[in-house]
Amino acid sequence: MDDVSLKKHLEVLVLEGIRTEGVCSTLLKQLVETLLGSIQRELIDLHVEVTSLREAKSELEAVKRALTSNLLKLRERVKQSEAACAIAEGLQKKADESYTRVWGETVNDVLLGITQAGITRYLNRQEFGANAKKGSSSVLKKIRLRSAILVNLRPIGGIQDVADMMAEKSKVRWGNLIGYIMLPFSIATQQDPLEHIRQAKATIDRKKHSLEAVSTYACAKLVLSLFGVKVAAFIIRRVLLNTTLAFSNMPGPVEEVSFYGHPVAYIAPSVYGHPQALTMHFQSYANKMIISLSVDPSVIPDPYLLCDDFEESLKLMRDVVQKKPVEDAV
Numbered sequence: 001m002d003d004v005s006l007k008k009h010l011e012v013l014v015l016e017g018i019r020t021e022g023v024c025s026t027l028l029k030q031l032v033e034t035l036l037g038s039i040q041r042e043l044i045d046l047h048v049e050v051t052s053l054r055e056a057k058s059e060l061e062a063v064k065r066a067l068t069s070n071l072l073k074l075r076e077r078v079k080q081s082e083a084a085c086a087i088a089e090g091l092q093k094k095a096d097e098s099y100t101r102v103w104g105e106t107v108n109d110v111l112l113g114i115t116q117a118g119i120t121r122y123l124n125r126q127e128f129g130a131n132a133k134k135g136s137s138s139v140l141k142k143i144r145l146r147s148a149i150l151v152n153l154r155p156i157g158g159i160q161d162v163a164d165m166m167a168e169k170s171k172v173r174w175g176n177l178i179g180y181i182m183l184p185f186s187i188a189t190q191q192d193p194l195e196h197i198r199q200a201k202a203t204i205d206r207k208k209h210s211l212e213a214v215s216t217y218a219c220a221k222l223v224l225s226l227f228g229v230k231v232a233a234f235i236i237r238r239v240l241l242n243t244t245l246a247f248s249n250m251p252g253p254v255e256e257v258s259f260y261g262h263p264v265a266y267i268a269p270s271v272y273g274h275p276q277a278l279t280m281h282f283q284s285y286a287n288k289m290i291i292s293l294s295v296d297p298s299v300i301p302d303p304y305l306l307c308d309d310f311e312e313s314l315k316l317m318r319d320v321v322q323k324k325p326v327e328d329a330v
Contacts (some may be wrong), residue, residue, distance in 0.1 A: 010139075043120075088090075094130060100125060107249070109197060109200060111203070111249050111282050112197075112242075113198075114196075114200070114310055114317070116199070117196040117313035117316075117317070119185065119306075120188065122305065122309045123143065123305045141313040143187045144244075145187055146185070146201040146242070146243045146244055147244065147245045147275070148182060148240055148245075149245045149247045149249045150179075150191075150247075151213035152177070152179050153179055153217055178217065179214055179216040179220075181210075181213050182217070183203060183207060186199050186200075186204065192320065193313065193317045193320055194320055196313070197317065205208070225290060237275060240275050243274060244277065245276050245278040246271075246276045246279050247281065248269075248280065249281075249282040250269065250283050252286075253283045253286065254286065268281070269281045272292060276291065277295065278295050278299070278300060279293070281293075291307055291326050
């Protein structure tokens with residue numbers, strides 16, 4: 001190889017080396033830029049994510065503070081409600097004791113007094129219209145009004161389990177075991193609303209000590225067994241034709257119940273076919289007392305006014321008991 005050829009080879013190597021070095025530098029620069037760009041983008045994404053997490057944390061802390069505040073308020077309300085319930089229970093207990101001392105031992109006496117007072121108010125309005133408060137008591141006293149009251153003759157009252165009622169030799173046997181009594185109502189205006197309860201209690205106490213309810217049940221059972229259903233129904237209907245109204249008071253569940261998953265709001269019993277123009281059912285349920293009326297519209301065209309009179313009579317009696325000392329009210 002001569003000097004000229006060697007020189008050309010050296011020039012070619014130098015040129016190729018320079019090109020190779022340039023290519024490697026360019027590749028290195030692009031590689032570095034790519035890596036730095038991806039890392040920078042990842043850092044930006046991480047920064048955005050950290051920022052959003054901090055904002056979410058702040059929002060959660062705000063929600064936590066609000067929930068904590070609401071929880072404290074709810075706890076305070078629960079304490080206040082419990083205190084109010086305790087006070088209400090104490091007042092209710094005192095009121096019940098007061099009413100028991102004033103009115104007697106049974107709710108029936110109170111309901112009869114309310115019924116007597118309500119019917120008196122209604123008849124007084126019907127007789128004297130707008131001047132009902134100025135009505136003459138002597139006119140009302142001429143009204144003869146008798147009620148047929150159903151009486152439970154079972155030795156054990158209240159609601160019993162079905163299994164106990166179906167058990168052999170059970171004292172709470174399955175089926176009807178009721179008699180009835182005839183109770184005269186005193187229709188007269190009274191200066192003291194509690195006088196209606198006193199009169200009703202005095203009359204019903206005499207009936208309770210008699211054998212009227214047992215006798216009516218025994219006679220109805222005897223006639224039914226001897227002469228059949230038609231004769232027994234005819235005789236009972238003839239007896240009830242001599243009464244003006246029918247009265248019934250039934251104790252219901254002391255707690256709210258449901259029927260196939262549907263909560264029962266109230267219980268309102270009624271009957272059909274009785275000869276009286278007015279049939280009243282007082283039905284207790286939980287903390288309620290439901291008044292259910294069945295009326296002959298030709299005799300009592302406005303039964304809602306009669307219900308209002310019952311309610312107003314109860315309010316007047318309650319106000320008298322709350323204002324008067326117990327010793328004075330008796």
